[in-house]
Amino acid sequence: MASHTQAGADVVLWNASADAHDNISARTYGFWLYLLSDALIIAAVVACYAVLDNPLNAAGGPLGNQFLSASKGLVQTFLVLGSVLSYSLATVALKRGNKLGVGLGMVGAILLAVLFLGIGMGDLAALSAAGNGFARSGYLSCFFTLIVTHALHMGFGILWMLVMLVQIGVFGFTENVVARLLNLRMFWQFQASVWVVVYIYVYLFGGAH
Amino acid sequence: MQVAVDGPWTPLLGRLSLEAIPYTNPILIFTFAIAAIVGLVVVGSVLYFKKVGYIWREWLCSVDHKRIGVMYIILGLVMLFRGFIDGVMIRTQQAIAIGPNSPGYLGAAHGYLPPYHFDQIYSAHGTIMLIFAATPLLTGLGNVIVPLQVGARDMAFPYLNAVSLWLTVAGALLCMISLFVGEFSNATWVGLMPFAEMSSNPGVGVDYWMWALQVSSLGTTFNSINMIATIVKMRAPGMGWFRVPVFTWATMATAIIGLTAFPVLTAALCMLGLDRYVGTHFFTAGMGGNYMLYINLFWTWGHPEVYFLMLPAFGLISEIVSTFSSKALFGYPTMIAASLGIAGVGWVVWAHHFFTMGMGPNLIGFFSAATMIVGIPTGVKAFNWIFTMYRGRITLATPMLWAITAIVLLLLGGITGMMLSASVVDYTVHDSVFVVAHFHCMVLVIGAGIFAAVTYWWPKVFGFKLNETLGQWFFWTFVLASVLVFIPMFQAGLDGETRRLDYLFDTSLRPLMLAEVTGMGMYFVSLFCFLAMLVVSLVKREPAGQDPWGTARSLEWLTHTPVPFYNFAVTPQVHALDELAWRRANGLEKAQPERYVPIHMPSSSGLPFIIGMLSFVCTFALVWRIWWLAGASLLAVILLVIIRSFDKNEGYVLSADTIAEMERKLHTVSLIAEQSKVLPVGGQVEAH
Numbered sequence: 001m002a003s004h005t006q007a008g009a010d011v012v013l014w015n016a017s018a019d020a021h022d023n024i025s026a027r028t029y030g031f032w033l034y035l036l037s038d039a040l041i042i043a044a045v046v047a048c049y050a051v052l053d054n055p056l057n058a059a060g061g062p063l064g065n066q067f068l069s070a071s072k073g074l075v076q077t078f079l080v081l082g083s084v085l086s087y088s089l090a091t092v093a094l095k096r097g098n099k100l101g102v103g104l105g106m107v108g109a110i111l112l113a114v115l116f117l118g119i120g121m122g123d124l125a126a127l128s129a130a131g132n133g134f135a136r137s138g139y140l141s142c143f144f145t146l147i148v149t150h151a152l153h154m155g156f157g158i159l160w161m162l163v164m165l166v167q168i169g170v171f172g173f174t175e176n177v178v179a180r181l182l183n184l185r186m187f188w189q190f191q192a193s194v195w196v197v198v199y200i201y202v203y204l205f206g207g208a209h
Numbered sequence: 210m211q212v213a214v215d216g217p218w219t220p221l222l223g224r225l226s227l228e229a230i231p232y233t234n235p236i237l238i239f240t241f242a243i244a245a246i247v248g249l250v251v252v253g254s255v256l257y258f259k260k261v262g263y264i265w266r267e268w269l270c271s272v273d274h275k276r277i278g279v280m281y282i283i284l285g286l287v288m289l290f291r292g293f294i295d296g297v298m299i300r301t302q303q304a305i306a307i308g309p310n311s312p313g314y315l316g317a318a319h320g321y322l323p324p325y326h327f328d329q330i331y332s333a334h335g336t337i338m339l340i341f342a343a344t345p346l347l348t349g350l351g352n353v354i355v356p357l358q359v360g361a362r363d364m365a366f367p368y369l370n371a372v373s374l375w376l377t378v379a380g381a382l383l384c385m386i387s388l389f390v391g392e393f394s395n396a397t398w399v400g401l402m403p404f405a406e407m408s409s410n411p412g413v414g415v416d417y418w419m420w421a422l423q424v425s426s427l428g429t430t431f432n433s434i435n436m437i438a439t440i441v442k443m444r445a446p447g448m449g450w451f452r453v454p455v456f457t458w459a460t461m462a463t464a465i466i467g468l469t470a471f472p473v474l475t476a477a478l479c480m481l482g483l484d485r486y487v488g489t490h491f492f493t494a495g496m497g498g499n500y501m502l503y504i505n506l507f508w509t510w511g512h513p514e515v516y517f518l519m520l521p522a523f524g525l526i527s528e529i530v531s532t533f534s535s536k537a538l539f540g541y542p543t544m545i546a547a548s549l550g551i552a553g554v555g556w557v558v559w560a561h562h563f564f565t566m567g568m569g570p571n572l573i574g575f576f577s578a579a580t581m582i583v584g585i586p587t588g589v590k591a592f593n594w595i596f597t598m599y600r601g602r603i604t605l606a607t608p609m610l611w612a613i614t615a616i617v618l619l620l621l622g623g624i625t626g627m628m629l630s631a632s633v634v635d636y637t638v639h640d641s642v643f644v645v646a647h648f649h650c651m652v653l654v655i656g657a658g659i660f661a662a663v664t665y666w667w668p669k670v671f672g673f674k675l676n677e678t679l680g681q682w683f684f685w686t687f688v689l690a691s692v693l694v695f696i697p698m699f700q701a702g703l704d705g706e707t708r709r710l711d712y713l714f715d716t717s718l719r720p721l722m723l724a725e726v727t728g729m730g731m732y733f734v735s736l737f738c739f740l741a742m743l744v745v746s747l748v749k750r751e752p753a754g755q756d757p758w759g760t761a762r763s764l765e766w767l768t769h770t771p772v773p774f775y776n777f778a779v780t781p782q783v784h785a786l787d788e789l790a791w792r793r794a795n796g797l798e799k800a801q802p803e804r805y806v807p808i809h810m811p812s813s814s815g816l817p818f819i820i821g822m823l824s825f826v827c828t829f830a831l832v833w834r835i836w837w838l839a840g841a842s843l844l845a846v847i848l849l850v851i852i853r854s855f856d857k858n859e860g861y862v863l864s865a866d867t868i869a870e871m872e873r874k875l876h877t878v879s880l881i882a883e884q885s886k887v888l889p890v891g892g893q894v895e896a897h
Binding site: 027 | 795
């Protein structure tokens with residue numbers, strides 16, 4: 001019922017129907033806020049990278065343009081985007097309530113993400129083996145931190161997907177499960193956006209071809 | 210790759226050994242004895258009165274926003290006491306150690322504290338006062354007040370709210386245990402780089418400071434998310450954005466700061482942690498580290514953090530000034546604009562904390578000007594309060610006295626702040642106690658706002674008022690103490706006393722030091738008055754009515770006193786900015802709902818408490834580099850979160866009959882309270 005500016009006889013003082021807050025909406029909004037705060041962590045690390053991407057801070061060690069490969073990074077980018085696409089197909093299946101479709105989409109997303117992480121971590125290991133580990137210079141410290149921060153997000157997302165696979169099996173598509181799947185979709189796209197920023201800023205602007 | 214540590218390390222206990230316990234330091238032994246006695250009395254009385262189950266069920270497992278708020282406030286008051294004692298030690302040390310030939314006691318060259326110990330004390334004082342006293346006190350007040358002011362049943366995420374509380378407690382515990390196991394940071398509350406790096410600070414002190422800050426700031430970030438979601442999503446029907454009470458608006462602005470600024474601190478501390486634990490070179494001297502990067506990151510958080518504390522205090526003062534002037538707040542829209550403006554400008558002033566560290570005239574000019582701009586919205590607020598009081602019917606009750614004092618202190622702190630924002634002045638007085646006196650005036654504004662708010666909202670939460678006479682004693686002794694400590698400090702700063710030094714070179718400062726230490730003594734008197742106020746009020750327990758001050762205006766005063774756990778039996782429909790004032794004007798303030806509908810409430814849960822304590826164990830293990838324990842407790846936290854996601858318990862439903870029964874009882878309590886209010890004002894309420 002509409003509110004009144006003047007108190008008349010028909011003034012509504014209590015609203016018994018007001019308790020029905022949209023649960024999924026509040027949770028989604030809260031998750032957006034969390035993503036915002038997480039984005040600021042990433043922003044801080046990227047800002048540090050911008051400061052430390054400098055021969056002075058390389059301390060005689062290599063800068064990105066001496067070891068980064070934009071084409072290899074492009075392969076990784078396609079893996080990340082493919083993983084997001086796979087998860088998106090899962091959410092299409094979710095619309096139809098298709099358990100198998102959701103499961104397959106998520107497994108696909110996990111496999112592509114694991115492949116991505118394999119390439120990324122392999123690169124870091126090779127860099128360390130060549131004597132250019134994270135303790136070599138301020139620049140490399142920040143480079144490793146940036147890549148690992150993104151990788152940790154990915155690892156967390158993979159863990160979340162594994163839990164959700166079990167929950168879909170146990171509970172089916174209950175309100176809670178659906179809310180989590182939708183938040184996970186945002187999270188997965190968020191980590192992909194982080195990678196795109198890293199790829200553009202680190203690999204394309206700072207790296208070699 | 211792990212950074213090598215000084216001294217022994219074992220896989221089982223990490224760096225922890227008996228030598229970590231400072232049993233040779235008489236000051237710490239005395240502190241430990243006091244803490245042990247207080248702890249035993251508390252635990253003993255809980256056991257004696259058989260309240261273990263009650264405390265576990267009703268408090269530690271609670272997800273009720275009011276209980277969580279009260280626990281935040283208790284934590285804040287305990288830590289305020291600890292921070293105060295640190296302050297007393299700083300002042301007494303400097304009062305004794307005046308001049309190069311001043312005597313030394315207890316093995317110190319001057320005074321009674323060796324420099325290394327003195328450094329830890331002022332580092333702890335700053336960290337505790339800002340992070341573990343002011344922050345929990347304000348977060349607690351926000352927790353109690355905001356859901357009531359917006360007419361909600363609880364916060365948007367009650368369970369996350371409890372997690373936030375226990376993460377903050379974990380940080381505070383870490384601070385406290387550093388007294389008796391190991392040491393605290395000696396690198397100031399901001400962490401000076403590269404001094405806080407492993408090369409110059411190989412002990413566990415910096416680790417304690419770092420993890421305490423880290424774990425509690427996680428809690429603060431979660432709380433900010435919760436606050437914003439509550440204010441955006443949980444408002445009662447009819448409460449458009451321009452009917453949101455001014456304190457809730459201030460909390461909104463503060464939560465936006467918390468959400469956006471604290472992650473930067475998280476990142477900066479993570480980098481420092483990587484430097485100290487695995488040997489990266491973010492902030493080291495050499496190897497490509499950049500220690501100016503740290504100070505920029507830190508103050509990118511640190512300056513918004515100042516406003517994070519300031520804005521809720523402004524909101525509290527606004528509510529109180531309006532209530533005790535019996536008038537609507539003057540300039541409500543400008544008040545909101547000012548809050549959001551301060552929050553916004555707070556992002557572009559951080560470099561004024563290090564004007565003297567070499568940044569070039571253009572940057573100095575920008576940050577100097579940006580800092581001065583902060584004065585505009587702050588001035589708007591000060592004038593709005595004054596105009597609210599103008600031609601109002603002012604009641605000088607204790608909350609109002611605190612609020613007026615806050616305005617005066619804001620003027621004092623603000624004008625000295627404007628002086629410091631001019632970089633030429635800052636070059637002269639930087640790192641002198643003039644700066645210390647300036648920001649203490651500002652944090653005293655926060656303090657005054659908190660004391661005003663605790664007195665003002667106390668009856669709403671507990672159902673009885675605090676004793677007015679002793680409240681005024683507390684107020685006047687506190688104000689006198691503040692004047693005695695901080696006015697001479699401005700002078701000492703202008704006379705060249707540097708901050709953070711364990712002794713004074715200039716014997717002519719002795720009278721000022723004696724005035725300051727007298728003020729510290731006065732603070733003890735005010736502490737006594739505060740405790741007496743609590744005890745006397747608890748014993749007397751004069752019941753307070755629905756609106757104990759008679760002139761309150763906002764929604765939270767509409768429900769019963771004390772507030773039932775479901776807040777409002779039926780959610781109120783909001784018709785005006787000051788809903789209660791509107792209902793009073795229309796003769797509707799006594800109206801009760803005719804019928805009740807079932808209410809859905811969240812179930813309490815012990816998991817947040819367990820997660821908080823596991824976080825404490827994890828960070829403690831990280832401080833001492835006990836890798837297995839840190840890993841195990843972190844894993845346990847992750848597993849608990851996963852297990853909880855399989856929990857199908859989605860709260861419980863309170864039936865309409867139960868609510869009707871509870872409401873009937875609460876109504877009787879209110880009637881009794883109203884009866885006692887009929888007695889002549891100022892007269893003694895005696896039992897007949």
